[in-house]
Structure formats: C-alpha cells, structure tokens
Amino acid sequence: MAGWTGRRDRDGERAMPAALDGVTVLDLSEWIAGPYASKLFADAGADVIKVERPGGDPSRGVGPFAGGTPHREKSGTFFYFNTGKRSVVLDLKQPAARDAFLRLVDGADIVLESFRPGVLDRLGVGWERIHARKPEIALVSLAPFGQDSPYRDYKLTDLTLFGMCGEMYSMGVAEAEPMKMYGTAALVQCGAAAAAAAMGALTVSETQGLGQHVDLALADLQFTGTDRRHAAQIGNQFSGRKSLRASGGGAFLILGGVYHCADGYVLFVSANQHLDRVRAMLGHPAWLADPKWEDPALQFDPDVIGEFDAYFMPWCLDRTKREIWALAREHRVLCGPLFTVEELYADEHFRGRGLFTALDHADVGRVEVPGRAVLMGATPWRISRPAPRLGEHTREVLGEAGLDGGEVEALIATGAAS
Numbered sequence: 001m002a003g004w005t006g007r008r009d010r011d012g013e014r015a016m017p018a019a020l021d022g023v024t025v026l027d028l029s030e031w032i033a034g035p036y037a038s039k040l041f042a043d044a045g046a047d048v049i050k051v052e053r054p055g056g057d058p059s060r061g062v063g064p065f066a067g068g069t070p071h072r073e074k075s076g077t078f079f080y081f082n083t084g085k086r087s088v089v090l091d092l093k094q095p096a097a098r099d100a101f102l103r104l105v106d107g108a109d110i111v112l113e114s115f116r117p118g119v120l121d122r123l124g125v126g127w128e129r130i131h132a133r134k135p136e137i138a139l140v141s142l143a144p145f146g147q148d149s150p151y152r153d154y155k156l157t158d159l160t161l162f163g164m165c166g167e168m169y170s171m172g173v174a175e176a177e178p179m180k181m182y183g184t185a186a187l188v189q190c191g192a193a194a195a196a197a198a199m200g201a202l203t204v205s206e207t208q209g210l211g212q213h214v215d216l217a218l219a220d221l222q223f224t225g226t227d228r229r230h231a232a233q234i235g236n237q238f239s240g241r242k243s244l245r246a247s248g249g250g251a252f253l254i255l256g257g258v259y260h261c262a263d264g265y266v267l268f269v270s271a272n273q274h275l276d277r278v279r280a281m282l283g284h285p286a287w288l289a290d291p292k293w294e295d296p297a298l299q300f301d302p303d304v305i306g307e308f309d310a311y312f313m314p315w316c317l318d319r320t321k322r323e324i325w326a327l328a329r330e331h332r333v334l335c336g337p338l339f340t341v342e343e344l345y346a347d348e349h350f351r352g353r354g355l356f357t358a359l360d361h362a363d364v365g366r367v368e369v370p371g372r373a374v375l376m377g378a379t380p381w382r383i384s385r386p387a388p389r390l391g392e393h394t395r396e397v398l399g400e401a402g403l404d405g406g407e408v409e410a411l412i413a414t415g416a417a418s
Helices: 033-043 076-081 095-106 119-123 127-133 158-165 185-208 218-223 229-239 271-282 302-317 321-330 341-346 348-352 394-400 405-413
Strands: 024-027 047-052 085-089 110-113 138-143 213-217 257-261 264-268 335-337 356-361 365-370
Touching (some): 024 095, 033 076, 033 085, 047 095, 076 365, 085 394, 095 394, 095 405, 119 127, 127 138, 158 185, 158 218, 213 218, 257 302, 264 321, 271 321, 341 348, 394 405
Parallel strands (some): 024 047, 024 110, 047 085, 110 138, 138 213
Antiparallel strands (some): 257 264, 356 365
C-alpha cells in the first residue's frame, strides 16, 4: 500500500487523509453483498475500481429509478451501494481485456469478486493467475455457498438466503406462514461481514506479505450473522429451545407492543413492570388506580388487555409520537417512536452529527444519502463521489495502470473496454 500522497476532494482541494487512503480495491462483484462490502472500503477512503461487464452491473436495472423511468444511470439501488467508486468496463472474455485487468491487479491491494465458482478460472484470471502475478495480494470471493460445497452451483436470493440460513421461521405471526424482512437485509448483512473478512486479508497482506484466496459463502455468513441467529443457536444448543412466532391476536400483555398515536406509532416495552411510572405519565387517572392492573396473571389475560387498551389507546391517539416519547422519557417509561425515513432525515440527532451527505449526479441530480456511521477524528470519513456512470473512468483508470492512449483507444475500438 502506497503512503498517503494528499488526496483531493471533489473541488480539487487537499483533503485530510481517510483511514484507507492509499488502498486500491479491484471490485468485480455485482448486485448487493459484494458492492456493499466494497462501498464500506470506499467510505473509508480506499480507491475502489468497479470493473463492470459490458452493459454494467445487473443492479443498474433494479429500481427504484429517479424520475420513475428505468435507466441504468438512475437506479437508486445501484447508486446507494456504489457511491465513492470509479467504473471501468472490461469484457473479460477478450484476451486484451484480461491483460488490461492484470495490469490493474499490479497496482491493487485486494480483489473482490462474486462470480459463480469457477467463472474467473474459465476467464483466465482466477486465483492461480492473480497469485502468480502478485503473490502478496488477496482475492476475496463471495458465492451463495462458497467455492467448495455440495451446493456450490446453487443460486440464492435474499428471500431464500434468509429462509434457509436466517431467522425467517421465527418472523411473522403463529397463525400464518413465516415472513422475511423487507428489502435485502440478509445480503447487506453478508456484505458487512465480507468487508470485515476483506479487511483482515488486507491486513495480513500488508503486515506479513501473504496473499490468500478468501472463500466466503453467503449462506455461512447469514447462518453466523447478527439477525438473532446467534441467539437461536445458543438457545437450541444449551436448552433445546426453538424460537417461535408470537400470536397475531394483538398485544400479549398490557403495555407491551406497538400502539397507534396521532401521527403514527409508538412502541412500549416492559412498561407493565413499572405501573407507578405509567400512572405518573398518564396524570394519575382514576381507572389506573385499580389494583388489578398489578396482578401479573391478569396482565396476560386477553380480556384485561382489551380493557386496558380501551383506556390507554385514546390517550395515545390524542398525542404525537414525539409528545408521547417525551412524556415517557420524563417518567422513565421504556418507549420509542417508530420513525419514518422522512422523519429520520429531519431528526436533530442525525442532522446534528452530520450524518447526511449531498451528492450531485449527472443523470440523477442532487441526492442526499446517509453518510458516515463512525466519527474518526484524525482520519475523517467522506464520500468522494457519487455512484459512477457506466465506464465513466475507463480511460482514466487504464491510463493510471500504464496503458498509453493508443492502447486504451484500441481496447475501446474492439469492444474489450468501453
């Protein structure tokens, strides 16, 4: 890894060094998990060169799209997972493109890919070729079931990944089928884990000069992941317990669950254990003075819960989530608002800590995105650029790799690059 030479920001001004300044990542990955992993490197200052196939990363075709019209440069999905990167288009099926790619390897510190197992080898740029070219570099491969598995040729979606390897069987209500979380949460979790593994491989490369092929299976990452799977494993191994879905009949105890309010919803947790605080929060209403509410057995009785809610819900509906949250904090009642994305963008905590970054894109326009989650005083986080247009940096990056103008134009003329 080269020492920091003075990175400049989008306006050409010298910027403070970021944590991974001087690190170059060759990113061949596509869709969600791999691009999220490399995005985290870019967020920390690495120069991430996204090597795309002709036509681009397929996630360019995934909505939502700015303006509502499908366009490969207007995908919100691609934009979010690829900020801070540069785009190079190489057709690795062509020998000249493979040679150009190996020139890029010469200047890189780590390579990330998510092709089906064996694809890079068939293209002639697999681990053996990369390792022979630069022995100290690491190749990080993400595949649904890894490089060596009875399932190695199987495909996965976020739905099947979460269903097979996550906590889907405990999601939803007992009276219906299991459900998954919205979006691509499982793949994003895998991407975060892949970034940690890649950082470990990079550290070994830098400190010990050892290159290695890192084999990551999305199934393994999800099975050992953060979404309650660890708690389910502990419960199963130590007590034989299986996580169950709760009944969908409503709250299962008084002051336990989500409640409607004037502008949305609030969540109360374990408030039944501190009814003295709840009485103070509600202004000591006469109905809550009845000692029956303190009976632990009655607190789980559906009829009692319904009676309690008949008193409590009108109080909630007369107040906004922030008003209820403020009263709950004042009286030390465990409660939290369920914020929409719009409300989070306006929230004083996130605004005050400078979480959001505005980026200008030639096709999308100005977009405000969540920025750094970590504050590092000496090596600040900063998005260097918006997500790249397809092949936006092909000439620039190939020139940096040592190809002269004629060689670059010849690659473009033959379709080996674009």
